[in-house]
Amino acid sequence: MYGWIFRxxxxxxxxxxxxxxxxxxxxxxxxxxxxxxWAQTTFDLGGAGVG
Numbered sequence: 262m263y264g265w266i267f268r269x270x271x272x273x274x275x276x277x278x279x280x281x282x283x284x285x286x287x288x289x290x291x292x293x294x295x296x297x298x299w300a301q302t303t304f305d306l307g308g309a310g311v312g
């Protein structure tokens with residue numbers, strides 16, 4: 262899958278690496294902004310206490 266994405270990105274190899282890093286950063290940012298907070302409220306995560 263990653264090879265397919267890398268082959269379909271435009272430009273020379275060095276630019277494909279930059280584009281891949283930008284895409285990875287965008288995915289990680291989207292996870293932290295939307296996916297992880299949704300999962301925490303939906304599945305009641307974060308209650309790690311001894312009691």
